[in-house]
Amino acid sequence: MKKIVLIILDGLGDRPCKDLYGLTPLQFAYRPNMNFMASRGQSGLMYPVSPGVCTGSDTSHLSLLGYDPKIVYTGRGPFEAMGLGLLMNPGDIAFRANFGTIDEAGIVTDRRAGRISQGTGELSDSITMEIDGYRFTVKPGVEHRAALVVSGPALSDNVGDSDPHEVGLKVKKIEALSKEGQKTAELLNKYLGIVHEKLSQSKVNEDRASKGLPRANTLLLRGVGKAPELEPFNKKYDMKGSCIAGIPLIRGIGHLAGLETVNDPRMTGSYDSDYRVKVDRALTALKTSDFVMINFKATDVAGHDGKPLLKTSVIEKADKVLEPFLLLSDKLVIAITGDHSTPCDLKEHSGDPLPLLIYTSGIREGGSFSFDEVSCGNGSLKLGSDNLMQYLLAISGRAEKYGA
Amino acid sequence: MKKIVLIILDGLGDRPCKDLYGLTPLQFAYRPNMNFMASRGQSGLMYPVSPGVCTGSDTSHLSLLGYDPKIVYTGRGPFEAMGLGLLMNPGDIAFRANFGTIDEAGIVTDRRAGRISQGTGELSDSITMEIDGYRFTVKPGVEHRAALVVSGPALSDNVGDSDPHEVGLKVKKIEALSKEGQKTAELLNKYLGIVHEKLSQSKVNEDRASKGLPRANTLLLRGVGKAPELEPFNKKYDMKGSCIAGIPLIRGIGHLAGLETVNDPRMTGSYDSDYRVKVDRALTALKTSDFVMINFKATDVAGHDGKPLLKTSVIEKADKVLEPFLLLSDKLVIAITGDHSTPCDLKEHSGDPLPLLIYTSGIREGGSFSFDEVSCGNGSLKLGSDNLMQYLLAISGRAEKYGA
Numbered sequence: 164m165k166k167i168v169l170i171i172l173d174g175l176g177d178r179p180c181k182d183l184y185g186l187t188p189l190q191f192a193y194r195p196n197m198n199f200m201a202s203r204g205q206s207g208l209m210y211p212v213s214p215g216v217c218t219g220s221d222t223s224h225l226s227l228l229g230y231d232p233k234i235v236y237t238g239r240g241p242f243e244a245m246g247l248g249l250l251m252n253p254g255d256i257a258f259r260a261n262f263g264t265i266d267e268a269g270i271v272t273d274r275r276a277g278r279i280s281q282g283t284g285e286l287s288d289s290i291t292m293e294i295d296g297y298r299f300t301v302k303p304g305v306e307h308r309a310a311l312v313v314s315g316p317a318l319s320d321n322v323g324d325s326d327p328h329e330v331g332l333k334v335k336k337i338e339a340l341s342k343e344g345q346k347t348a349e350l351l352n353k354y355l356g357i358v359h360e361k362l363s364q365s366k367v368n369e370d371r372a373s374k375g376l377p378r379a380n381t382l383l384l385r386g387v388g389k390a391p392e393l394e395p396f397n398k399k400y401d402m403k404g405s406c407i408a409g410i411p412l413i414r415g416i417g418h419l420a421g422l423e424t425v426n427d428p429r430m431t432g433s434y435d436s437d438y439r440v441k442v443d444r445a446l447t448a449l450k451t452s453d454f455v456m457i458n459f460k461a462t463d464v465a466g467h468d469g470k471p472l473l474k475t476s477v478i479e480k481a482d483k484v485l486e487p488f489l490l491l492s493d494k495l496v497i498a499i500t501g502d503h504s505t506p507c508d509l510k511e512h513s514g515d516p517l518p519l520l521i522y523t524s525g526i527r528e529g530g531s532f533s534f535d536e537v538s539c540g541n542g543s544l545k546l547g548s549d550n551l552m553q554y555l556l557a558i559s560g561r562a563e564k565y566g567a
Numbered sequence: 568m569k570k571i572v573l574i575i576l577d578g579l580g581d582r583p584c585k586d587l588y589g590l591t592p593l594q595f596a597y598r599p600n601m602n603f604m605a606s607r608g609q610s611g612l613m614y615p616v617s618p619g620v621c622t623g624s625d626t627s628h629l630s631l632l633g634y635d636p637k638i639v640y641t642g643r644g645p646f647e648a649m650g651l652g653l654l655m656n657p658g659d660i661a662f663r664a665n666f667g668t669i670d671e672a673g674i675v676t677d678r679r680a681g682r683i684s685q686g687t688g689e690l691s692d693s694i695t696m697e698i699d700g701y702r703f704t705v706k707p708g709v710e711h712r713a714a715l716v717v718s719g720p721a722l723s724d725n726v727g728d729s730d731p732h733e734v735g736l737k738v739k740k741i742e743a744l745s746k747e748g749q750k751t752a753e754l755l756n757k758y759l760g761i762v763h764e765k766l767s768q769s770k771v772n773e774d775r776a777s778k779g780l781p782r783a784n785t786l787l788l789r790g791v792g793k794a795p796e797l798e799p800f801n802k803k804y805d806m807k808g809s810c811i812a813g814i815p816l817i818r819g820i821g822h823l824a825g826l827e828t829v830n831d832p833r834m835t836g837s838y839d840s841d842y843r844v845k846v847d848r849a850l851t852a853l854k855t856s857d858f859v860m861i862n863f864k865a866t867d868v869a870g871h872d873g874k875p876l877l878k879t880s881v882i883e884k885a886d887k888v889l890e891p892f893l894l895l896s897d898k899l900v901i902a903i904t905g906d907h908s909t910p911c912d913l914k915e916h917s918g919d920p921l922p923l924l925i926y927t928s929g930i931r932e933g934g935s936f937s938f939d940e941v942s943c944g945n946g947s948l949k950l951g952s953d954n955l956m957q958y959l960l961a962i963s964g965r966a967e968k969y970g971a
Contacts, residue, residue: 205944525912527582527591527919530944543920543944546618553619557918564916565616566623566636567643567650 165523165559166449167402167496168488169456169551171227172481173220174463176504176517176536180471188465188474188507189518190535194482196489197499197520197534204497204522205529207544208536209551210514211503217514220463223502224416228456229400229552230393237320240388244310245415247302251390253419256318256347259386260301260309261326262286262379265359269333274326275307276379282367283309286379289365290358299354301382311384313351318389319344325355326383334381351384358382395421400556402453407444409436413458423452432460434477438484446487449495453561458502466505474507489522496523496559498551499534519544519551521558569927569963570853571806571900572892573860575631576885577624578867580908580921580940584875592869592878592911593922594939598886600893601903601924601938608901608926609933611948612940613955614918615907621918624867627906628820632860633804633956634797641724644792648714649819651706655794657823660722660751663790664705664713665730666690666783669763673737678730679711680783686771687713690783693769694762703758705786715788717755722793723748729759730787738785755788762786799825804960806857811848813840817862827856836864838881842888850891853899857965862906870909878911893926900927900963902955903938923948923955925962 177187184191210216211223212232221242222232244257251257262283264273283303291300297315304310321344325335337355339348359381362368368378396404398421406417407425409432414424425444429437441457448455459481465474488497497520504515518539529543546554556562581591588595614620615627616636625646626636648661655661666687668677687707695704701719708714725748729739741759743752763785766772772782800808802825810821811829813836818828829848833841842863849859863885869878892901901924908919922943933947950958960966 525582527940530941541945543612543941545612545614545949550618553617554918555619557619557621560913560917562619562621562918564621564623566626566640567646 164561165494165496166452167454167498167555167559168445168449169227169454169555170485170497170499171224171456171458172462172478172499172501173458173460174466174503174505174512175501176506176513176515177466177471177474178506178508178515180507182471183475187536188471189478190537191471192475192478192482194478194534196482196485198532200489200497200499200522201520201534201538201542202532203528204520204526205544206518206520206531206534206539206542207529207546208516208539208542209500209519209544209546209548210516211548213547214516215514217512218503219512220412220502221416223548224413226548227502227551228396228416228420229549230391230420231549235391235393237391238386238388240386241390242412242415244302244312245419246410246412247304247310248411249300249302249310249312250415250418251312252314253390253392254318255312255314255390256320257388257390258311258384260311261383262307262309263381263383264377264379265334265381271327271330271332271334271383273377274330274383277377278306279371279379280306283307283379285367286362286365289361290382292357294354294357295350297350307379309382311382317346319347320387320389322348322351322387324385325351326385328385334383337384355382390419393420397421400454400552400561402561403451404454404456405448405452406456407441407448408432408458408460410458410460417456422456423448433464434461434473436461438480442484442487462501463505466507467510469507469510471507492522492524496521496555498555519546521555523558526558568965569898569900570856571858571902571959571963572849572853573631573858573959574889574901574903575628575860575862576866576882576903576905577862577864578870578907578909578916579905580910580917580919581870581875581878582910582912582919584911586875587879591940592875593882594941595875596879596882596886598882598938600886600889602936604893604901604903604926605924605938605942605946606936607932608924608930609948610922610924610935610938610943610946611933611950612920612943612946613904613923613948613950613952614920615952617951618920619918621916622907623916624816624906625820627952628817630952631906631955632800632820632824633953634795634824635953639795639797641795642790642792644790645794646816646819648706648716649823650816651708651714652815653704653706653714653716654819654822655716656718657794657796658722659716659718659794660724661792661794662715662788664715665787666711666713667785667787668781668783669738669785675731675734675736675738675787677781678734678787681781682710683775683783684710687711687783689771690766690769693765694786696761698758698761699754701754711783713786715786721750723751724791724793726752726755726791728789729755730789732789738787741788759786794823797824801825804858804956804965806965807855808858808860809852809856810860811845811852812862812864813837814862814864821860826860827852837868838865838877840865842884846888846891866905867909870911871914873911873914875911896926896928900925900959902959923950925959927962930962
C-alpha cells in the first residue's frame, strides 16, 4: 500500500497564447520533473465534474476529492464564508453579510454603510459571540462585505434574509420559510438585536459619526446556506488526509471533508508564495497522513490577470520543488492536475479539460511524453474528476476487491 | 449480420515486470495473431466496471456480458456455490456450509468436524435430495467446506444462519428475518432435521467414530444469497449464446445468463488446459450459437503465482490457437480482452484497465499496432466493460436502429 499526493495547480489549463508563439503556458514552461513523470507514468485529459462544465474552485475541488458537487454543493454562501477563512463544520449555516446603516425607526438608509473600508475587523470581533449555546462568528471581507457563520445543534437554512435589498425599506425580521426554520429564525433575530446594540455603542461608529460618515450599525444578512454534509474523508477512503493550501477556500473545503489543514504565512496563495514551504509541509504531513492534497494557487491568479509569461514562471517554480516527491516514488503515488482551466486570453475559468498525470514506481507507461494540454490528449488515462480518487486508490493498492 | 466471439484472458492486464526487462507479459509475448488483429482492427484500454474498481472474476464477467453488477450482484454466497460447480437458476438460494459436529443435545462441539477431508463427496450425495418439490443440492469444497443450493418456487433469502459461529452453542434453528422468509425457514429446518438423521447413519461417520474422529453429523449454514435474476441473454440481445470455460464459476455465470455451457475434462482452468479443445468446442458452438464467450483462466493463475514468464507462455499458447477465428473474420467479430488485471508483482487483482481489441473484416483501423497494455492506450476504443456488448452488437450489424 502506497501513500498518495494530489497536486493541484489551480486554473492550470490554458489555450494557445500569442505571446508564447501559440503555445500554452504549460507547453512553454521548462518542466523536466513533470515531463519525466508523464513519460514514465500515465497521463490524460480530465474533464472537471463532467465534459464542458466550467467549474469554480469550490465545485471542482469537491469533485477531485470524490464528493459529487451535484449532491453536496449547497450554494455560494458557505463557500464564500470559507473563502474569508471561516472554517465550517457539517450542519453549520452561513450568510453573506453587509455592514449597513439603519435609522431609529429601523429603516435602511445605506446598504453599505458608506462603503466602510476601515474598522470592520474590530466591528466583526465585537459581534462574534455565543448565545444560548450557539456560536456566531463574523469575518470581514472587502469594504462593507462580511460573512456570518452560525454553529450549533439542529440549525436550519430554511430562513429568509434580513437584508430588504432596497434603501428606504425597514430591515426585515428573519422569517422561517418552513416549520423547520422557526427556531433558527428566532435565534437569528435575537442575535441581530444584540448586533444592533453592540455596533451602535462601538468606538468605530462614534469616530465615523464625528466625521459625518454613516454608522455601520447593522448586519444585513442574505444568501443563507448550510455547510455540505460530506462523508468524512478518513471514513470514505480509510485514509488519513491532509490539505496544504495558501487560500482559505481550499483549506475550508479540506476542513469540511475532515482533512487536516496546514497553514503557514509563507503560503500566500499568490505569486510570492513559498513553494518550498508547501512541499516541506507536505513531506511532514506524509509522515502521519496517507493522503496529501496540495494547492498551488498562483497559476490561476496569472490566468485571471491575463499574464501567460507569469503563469509559465509559476509552473516552472512548481516543477522545481517536486523533486522530493519523485525520490519517494517507491512508496508514493504522485498525481498532478488542475481544478479548472483559466486561459490567459479569457481571464476567466473555462470548461476545457485538464492535463493529468499519475506517476509511481512500477506503474505502466501511458504513451505520452510530456505534460501539457496537447500531449495529454494522447495519454492513456480516461478519467473524470469524479473517479480520479477511486483510480488513485487502485494504483496505490488501496482499492477493496469488488467480488471474488 | 455476423456472429461474435468474446475471448477473455482471465487476469490478463499486468504491470512492468523486472524479469521481463520492464515489459508486461503481454508485451513480452510473441503474439502475431493478436498484433495482426490490433493493427488491422480497433483497440483500447477498458476499465472493468468503472475506473479504479478492482473487480473479481464474478463481477467483471457479469459486466462484460452487459449485466450491471451494482444491480445484479448478490454477494459471494451464490458465486461460491457456482465456483464449486453448482449451477444456479434465477430464484435459487445458496448457502456457504460447513460439515460440523453436534452432540445429542444439539450443541456444536466442532464447527469443522475435525477438518474432515475425506468422504465429503459421499456425505454430500447422501443429503442431496428433494423435499416437497424443492431440490437440495450439496457439493463439497476444500476440507469441511461445502455449498448448498435450494431450488424451487418462491424461495426467500430473508433467512438467518444455522451456524451459531461458536463452539459450545446450540445449533440454530433457521429464522425468518421477515414474513417473506417464513416458508423458506420452515423448509430449511425440515431439511436440516433430515440431514442430521442421514449423516448420523452414514458409513463415513461410522468409520470416523471407530477411528476416534468427530462425526460430520450436521451442515452448518451461513451467508445465504439469492441467485441474481439476469435477463436471459437470448432475450436481452436476440442472440443464442454459448460459454466455454474450464472453471465452474464462469460456467455458472454463463448458465445463469442462459448461455449454453460447454465443459470438457481437457479444459482444466489451469496451465495444462488444452486450448485447441477450447477453440474446437467454440467453432462447434458457433454453428448453432450467434455468440460465444471463451475464458482462458491460466493467465490469472500465473499472475496470482507471480510468474511473468509463465504468464507470457500462456498468452503465446492462446495466441497460437486463435488462427481459426481469423479465417472466419468475414462472418465473425472477434473481441479479445481480460476480466481484470492480475499483475505478477502484486499476485492479486488490481484496478488497472484492460487491453481490448476488436477485429473483423471491413472494420475501421483504430491506430494501434500491437496488443498490449501500453499500445492500447493509444487505440481508438473508449469503452467500459458495461458498454462492450452494445458495441459488439453494433459492429456485428445486430444493433437495432434508435430513432428513424
